[in-house]
Amino acid sequence: MEKNRRGLDVYYRWLVLLLAAGLCLLPLWATVIGGFKTSGELRTNAFGLPRQWQFDNYVSIALSGRFWQMLGNSAFIAFVTVTLTLLVSSMAAFVLAHLRFAGKKWLANYLALGLTFPFATAVLPVFIRVRDMGLLDSYWGVILPQTAFNLGFAIVLLQGFFAELPHELFEAAFVDGCTYPRMFWQITLPLSRPILATVGVLSLVGSWNEYLLPLVMINNESLYPWPLGIMQYQGQYGTDWGKVLAFVSLTLTPAVIFYLMAQKHIIAGLTSGAVKG
């Protein structure tokens, strides 16, 4: 921005920013480093580097099948949810953006209803529905409701973007005898990568971190996604914080790596998605 800032201003700016960054990172630092400490040391030395590095906590968790299983469960649920959300919502958004028929506006408003209330308000009836469908204790019991609840924001975002695509393309394709499904597949989708990425990131982060839905739907421990697994682990080891902190650190690693790799896109996706939705 301005180059002519006074030296003092710059100094204060850095002071404030460094302080804020420190407060932001301190809990994370204490967590990751805490996993390397013994209980005794955790009591006396919460911030500093451990005097003796203790790798047991991390190693035993990383070598346990349970840890990888729950990450796998989460990954599978997230992957299917994102794929389904993208597919189903982009199909509906295509129809809403490009075709004209009676009742379209009504339909669009109906689908946007999902934006107005939190999932939790209807979680009991959803539980009963899923139970009656025989989908309790299965991945699908989480995936289907999650996808359904993503549709609201996904369709609003996608429809807005689809409607802005250059009209001439579709007219030309129509004249050439291209069918609508083909237009969707060969024109709309390839041109809509940015917004698909946005919707994908939003639903990926949401699904990966989701707690309430699997908590209600899944009882079988071998199907636990990581948020359930971590709470169970914490319940088991209570205040043996060294173990719990190591577990927390390991579960947040994939998210942080993913974030560092695609940081710019993720911030843009999560904020712009939220704004337009």
Add this chain to the structure above:
Amino acid sequence: MASPLDPVTPAGNRPVVPTITSQVQEDLPSLAEARQLEQLMGVKPTLWRRLQDFSGSSQMRTCLLFLPPALLLFTLFVTWPVVEAAYYSFFNWNGYGAPSKWVGLDNFMRVWNDPIFFSSLFNNLLIILVSACIQVPLALALALMISDKSRSSVVFRAIFFLPYILGEIVAGLIWRYMYDGNYGVVSVVYRWFGREAPQVLATQGWATAALLVVVIWKYFGFHMALFVAGRQGIGDEVLEAAKIDGANLWQTTLNIILPLMRPVAVLSLFFSILGSLQAFAIIIALTDGGPSNSTNSAVSYLYNFGIKRMRVGFGSAIGVSLFVICVLVMVFYKRLFMRPKEGR
């Protein structure tokens, strides 16, 4: 190019040349002919004609292929359950068999006479207030410092946004450790001053404050990112014009940037409200609603008192109440602060 299923008929918005393909009833004018006639005469097509046009067209086939998955999923798992919740809320039901014990408005009376429900709603309100008074201004101030494109700003933005991508459970557990009176960082800080740390999360009042701190920590980065995007959306011309007019940095910020950021602030607060109404996992991981139910939010109240004990009727009454509150709040907020968006 044309697929055999889809002969080039004037199914689009404009009829091309009428291709007379109706061989079944040759005495009647074909749809295309009728349409062209109507257009010549300047008659606006009736709804019935539009439906006729539509049925059997490739448009309709596309609709039949593309819409049902979304509609089915959405109705089955989003809208219909809300209707069901309204129905169940009139019963005393544990979820097994069919609901049969009609209790009228009993469940609602119990919800609305429960002081814990109100303290939970009050906590939601507290989260919104703290967000409005501390979190959003803080996010705005920081955003203005780091909305330029310099390397350090990019790094700071990444750091501040980091807590937002962590799961709520992770945030809750990390801070549960931080607040632990025997181990955590809080206890260390207290010991620096030679004091014994309190069990923050086990003391009413302190636990609520602790929760609010965690909420700020986890979500201010998101608000900051909104403000950064808003600040970057302000054109350079405006700022340069101000500079030429002799405005200093402080004046520019106060009189130009802040007013232009108003819509972002409105939006940011909107997300605070939305987030507050959904707050759940962070509370479960941090305090589980305790001590003595003083840190519940509306959703964690619903979970602890409705879902956990499978009191479907009672839980549904909470859910319906929450639903009504959400819709009212959203509608009012949008009416009051947000202009209707164009071109939706």
